Amino acid sequence: MSEIAVKIEDVSKKFRLYHERNQSIKSAIMRGRRSVHEDFWALKDVGFEVPVGSTFGLIGSNGSGKSTLLKCLAKIYYPETGSITYNGKIAALLEVGSGFHPELSGRENIFLNGSILGMSKKEITGKFDEIVDFSGVEQFIDQPVKNYSSGMYVRLGFSVAINVNPDILVVDEVLAVGDTEFQAKCAQKFVDFKNEGRTVILVSHSMESVREMCDSAAWLSHGELIKVGPADETIDAYLRSLPGASAA
């Protein structure tokens, strides 16, 4: 077997679903500091391995826990049990352009967002032209980003994130907003990534693109891992499980 980039072992994540949430001091005191909640397991003993240099897809219906798993990977949530081990630097793209300041220009935001994603000023300066070039918003780079269209916003955010140069890139379904040209550009970028021996983990509801881009895939349903394996097989199994599905 090839080297492992990310190893996920028995990861479980619990959320508290509050019936009556104590978000004010008054209600906390009145109810004697007990808030009424029940536990909800968004992930249950999920475990799989992602080999270095592969493109890995995560599929499943809405609310199945895909984003939650990515957030655990990105260290935004911490799983209750289990462990995640990485081999290399990880960057996550859960929402493009988070951290953009609407009043600041595209240029200023590139520096801001780059440093939020962990780049040093020198790195950003070095990559600045590449970032602007990839995003295709040169003309507007000195405009405040609040005047950008949502597609331009995504383009700029994605360009910054992709230039962080991570060994492992984690992407939630954020590219849907870009136009066909940009999506093609991104798909190409993923291929380049792969050729450079980097690993990509992505979530998508578009089975065609998963089939096209990914080597392997994992199928989550209600927080449980149903199947992991070659992309084609996993997707077929997933599609077959859907009501009224013919073999697509």
Next chain:
Amino acid sequence: MRYLKEVLESRELLANLTLREIRGQYKRTIFGQLWSLVNPLASMLVYTLVFALIIRVQPEAGDPSGLDIFAVWLLCGLLPWTFFSNVVQQGMGSILSNVGLVQKVYFARIVLPLSKVGSVGYNWLFEMGVLVVVLVICGAFVWPWLPLVVVTMVLLAIFAAGLALMLAVANVHFRDTQYFVSIIMQIWMYLTPIIYPISLVATQSDKYGGLFGTTVTILDVYRINPLERFVAVFRQLLYDNRWPDPQDFLLCAIWALAAFTVGLWIFRRSERGLAEAL
């Protein structure tokens, strides 16, 4: 220690976030940075009118500087107070106002409250610069004391940061903390000798004598307030132009370190759960 290292590694991010605040603050305003002077000026005018001209509060003249101008005396205490109160209140809300970031990107969360210290501190520096100019024009000899003023400013920033860290966590779990704190801040301001001299409290305290038959006086209790010490040191340096009282100065340092240590400890313990609690 590992945590401190991580925080240190985020210093560039901290600088960038601070710049974001500073740059975004007065974008598309005509007067720009001058706005940061308007607030203290307005308060100065109101307090001077009410307390110096109507109520006739008379602080002692600066010794040895010989200054005897209420408005200047007031500013030496008011500017540090405004900084402190703004850092605590804005730093406290910094996690909540960056929900998008906290839930989508991993980074050392502590930079959010700390960036508020930076951006509010930037304005404060500007205000203090203007104050120094005013002091010089009024004939105070402040230059030799400026290094110590800067040290005290840093201590106050550390103290404020510590409180902001604690309250930022509390505010995520109990959203009404900020309303609570804004009331406390108002009361706290009047419990600190900013618009009136501490000699008024001393007089009353002497009249009353020891509390409950002990030797502890009202003044002793009053002086537990850390901000009283900070304001005293700032006035000794800026208004009186003399060495600060060593006890006051030492207490400032102790308060600052204590608040920051506790704040850091609390913040660090709860940092991981912040994204979910939002």
